[in-house]
Amino acid sequence: MxxxxxxxxxxxxxxxxxxxxxxxxxxxxxxxxxxxxxxxxxxxxxxxxxxxxxxxxxxxxxxxxxxxxxxxxxxxxxxxxxxxxxxxxxxxxxxxxxxxxxxxxxxxxxxxxxxxxxxxxxxxxxxxxxxxxxxxxxxxxxxxxxxxxxxxxxxxxxxxxxxxxxxxxxxxxxxxxMMVEGRCALSSYATGRSTNMDGVCSPASHVRYSEDAGGALLTRLGDFAIDCFACGQKAGYPVICKGRYRAADTAPAYAFEEPxxxxxxxxxxxxxxxxxxxxxxxxxxxxxxxxxxxxxxxxxxxxxxxxxxxxxxxxxxxxxxxxxxxxxxxxxxxxx
Amino acid sequence: MPALAMGPILYNWPVDAWRDFYFRLADETAVDTVYLGEVVCAKRAPLFAPVVEAVADRLTRAGKQVVRATLAQVATTVDRQLIAAATEPGGPMIEVNDTSALYHLGGRPFIAGPFLNVYNEGALAFLAEQGAAHVVLPAELPAASIAAMGRHADRLGVALEVQVYGRIPLAISARCYHARAHGRMKDNCRFVCDGDPDGMVLKTLDDRPFLIVNGIQTLSHACLNLVHELDDLAAAGVTTFRLSPQSCDMVAVAAVFRAVADGLLDAAEADDRLARIWPDAPFANGFYHQSEGHRWMPQPSSKPQEVRQAAAAS
CATH class of the missing domain: 3.20.20.70 (Aldolase class I)
Known part of the structure; x- marks a missing residue:
């Protein structure tokens, strides 16, 4: 080398x-x-x-x-x-x-x-x-x-x-x-706290976890479900650009990037x-x-x-x- | 009297639809300023290049001020070439959405676009000194900050523009999410974005529409509607209201905003009309009211939501 x-x-x-x-x-x-x-x-x-x-x-x-x-x-x-x-x-x-x-x-x-x-x-x-x-x-x-x-x-x-x-x-x-820094208002759109103006992306105060009957963990940011984890699966911190979504009628997928x-x-x-x-x-x-x-x-x-x-x-x-x-x-x- | 501007088409529309949209705008509406040109993806720019001069010419002859919008992300050689071409001396007025263009302009006049991040009076004063005669504010700026900008813009002699209609640009990325959704990548995308004239809807796991993918750009699913806030915006010193094109009848949308701005139509009635013109997306005005951007916060001039929905359905 x-x-x-x-x-x-x-x-x-x-x-x-x-x-x-x-x-x-x-x-x-x-x-x-x-x-x-x-x-x-x-x-x-x-x-x-x-x-x-x-x-x-x-x-x-x-x-x-x-x-x-x-x-x-x-x-x-x-x-x-x-x-x-x-x-x-x-x-x-x-x-x-x-x-x-x-x-x-x-x-x-x-x-x-x-x-x-x-x-x-x-x-x-x-x-x-x-x-x-x-x-x-x-x-x-x-x-x-x-x-x-x-x-x-x-x-x-x-x-x-x-x-x-x-x-x-x-x-x-x-x-x-996943987004170009300084050009992202996704967190602001979901939570009202702005990455650019408040220095906060995906604030913990707006994160909610709920468990369904089957034991799967649904993570939410503000009003929006960001991801879902089966029992025992390691749940990543919910940020919008690493969440799972449905495009059209397809199965849920990491539309931007995986965690x-x-x-x-x-x-x-x-x-x-x-x-x-x-x-x-x-x-x-x-x-x-x-x-x-x-x-x-x-x-x-x-x-x-x-x-x-x-x-x-x-x-x-x-x-x-x-x-x-x-x-x-x-x-x-x-x-x- | 505030002016109305039609922002650039952010999506990948077929070239005929692209041309016809502007031809119709030239003939039919009270829109004062029209922004033309590709903001999101350099690969799309050649698609409508063959008709852009004819469109610009027709709009100019119809008395519109024509501004050439430029890319919000400038990184690749192609991006850089487009910016260099758009900033050649003697060229038309451009909307700058990345500092790369400022390098080439060297102090010549320009319009600062919404992606340039002009959040405060310090940035405003600097850009005014650099040649910005007109500044489009970022979409997430709340009312109090818009008002503060208005006071400084007035002193500096700079016109201020705020988006009042259309999906809200939220993010830009190096990666193309349209291509990713189709199992492709940016360099061999085959323009899969051309099937979504209002972008591709992303729903949450519990089936709630949330975001819109438009190539490397992400927008709100909700449609910004500041029709109730027009008087306050004007009083705060905003000189131009921007409508961001969706695939619905934008001539009709422009007519509604013009009528409300002129005091000929009340805002609640305007909501009903706008909901009928484009029923696909709920309204939002949360950013203006310093709340979640997706929220629709009824104003004193609003009808109750049930009444509006009933009216929209009729």
Whole structure:
């Protein structure tokens, strides 16, 4: 394996809580990403995220251990309610985070105008998939890194890399939504809580489980049945894009995608050669044990590939949702 | 007096139906602005390309403002070529639905489409500075935020457009779900979406119609109907009401909205007429009222639901 073409990628790991952040840093993360409490980021779940004070402490801990902190302020403030988002930018700058991840143009304008020296990354929520879109954001907001939407093949990522002036961060592991991020109002349609404006997809407060006479478990989101599981079958968390529906008079099917997780470990060397600067692991809502296991395994896999050897990836496969995984759009155009 | 706009056809209609829809629009209605062009799938654009100039010409001669709608997702080489062609200097006014187009426009005037995510005054001010003279708001924006946008748009001299009728665009994906439902994939889809002029209905396991698949796009099963909210929208500074085409008689739909906007028809009577024109989908107005998007929340001007259903059935 020609290691000379590979640069050492930054391993970007999820931190849902201060304790989770320390776990990720200790397990070998080069950078952690996190959000402040409230609607300003795309993982606004109860019990998750940081206060401004916790963020400042977390940055001190990470920097003390040679890791970076990236703050996600990547939801879309509705008109007339910008303050939580501008406060979040202020808090991030005060806490000396290494970068702020933005998606909304209004938020990006505030950050650029108020803190011209603050490093900005473009969130996957901005949905910038073409070199032109990425170049536009780079020009307008001095974006230094783009988190690519999960719709390109590795070959296409390489082509994008050659045409843009900023770094690329790519998701490699974890839950993937089927819809382009920042362009999905499915949860909002069913629950009234908006992924874009409230930072919530499929809120637990709107999930209901009911058992029928035969013992099958029906899962609902708001008023809508999303999936059904036979006795003993492992029930996935109900999100609309991984539910089962009937098209016309056909049998129920996963119209969008089955409940699978993204796992690109097999493609890691290709991604590293494609010029991807940072490999991102999803899962701010996951447990510390999960974060520790995934981060350690990826640290090992990346370092092993860099040393020119094949990595053992069996441990990672066991951690994917129900053990089922996909390479999504990355491996081949046939996924589309 | 707010203007009426006919949004782009989001579905894959046969080219003759596509052309005739616009020819009829040119001849018969009080629609002021017409959006033309493919928003969902680059593979469909060549299908009606042979007639698009004739359609645009006829609409222009009929006094309509014609705007060319552009793709909401730009990723592949073909997508990028379409955007580059649509943004050539000297070309017609376009509706921008992805930032890729802004790169090419370099400050020339454009209309910001509903997929560009203009959620707030900061984004509005930035895009106005970049050349947006007219902005179509995202479908999930609630009344209070529309009103806040109205105040800023007025100050900036930007026209504001809000969808008031038709299925609500909810999501876009890299994968084609029409192809998937037919055991195909996007690259060899054989245009299986052309059998569903209002999209393909997805029902829940308990048989409730829920969503609509339209290629890589997902829409609401319910039909947005803001006929009761037109006065409030106008008062909030919305200058243009968008009707999103369905396969029903859109000329008749436009006539209903025009009559209500002009104060010639009351909204409850309008509901009855709209339900008769397109009985296939229930109404929804939940997003506007900061609720679930699928909800229909009766307004003081509504008739009770039973009365309306009885009227629709008669």
């Amino acid at each position: 020609p290691t000379a073409e590979m640069t050492r990628p930054e391993l970007v790991c999820p931190a849902g809580t201060p304790a989770g952040l320390r776990t990720a840093v200790d397990a070998g993360a080069d950078a952690v990403y996190c959000g402040l409490q409230g609607p300003t980021n795309a993982r606004n779940f109860p019990g998750l995220n940081f206060t401004p004070g916790e963020l400042a402490d977390a940055v001190r801990y990470a920097h003390g251990h040679g890791a970076k902190v990236l703050l996600a302020v990547n939801s879309f403030p509705p008109a007339g309610r910008m303050t939580p988002w501008t406060d979040a930018i202020d808090a991030g700058v005060r806490a000396r985070v290494d970068a702020i991840i933005v998606a909304d143009i209004g938020v990006a304008c505030y950050a650029r105008d108020t803190y011209p020296d603050q490093r900005l990354h473009l969130s996957v929520q901005a949905g910038a998939a073409s070199p032109e879109a990425i170049r536009y954001f780079c020009r307008a907001f001095a974006i230094r890194r783009v988190v690519l939407p999960r719709l390109l093949t590795v070959a296409e990522i390489k082509a994008v890399h050659d045409e843009i002036p900023c770094e690329i961060e790519a998701f490699v592991f974890g839950n993937i939504g 699978v997780s993204l796992n690109l470990t097999r493609l890691l060397p290709d991604l590293m050669r494609a010029g991807v600067t940072a490999l991102k692991i999803e899962g701010r809502q996951r447990s510390r044990a999960y974060v520790k296991a995934v981060v350690s395994a990826f640290r090992d896999a990346v370092d092993t590939f860099l040393a020119g050897r094949e990595a053992d990836l069996a441990d990672l496969i066991a951690l994917t949702e129900g053990g089922r995984q996909t390479e999504g759009a990355f491996a081949s155009k046939t996924w589309r």
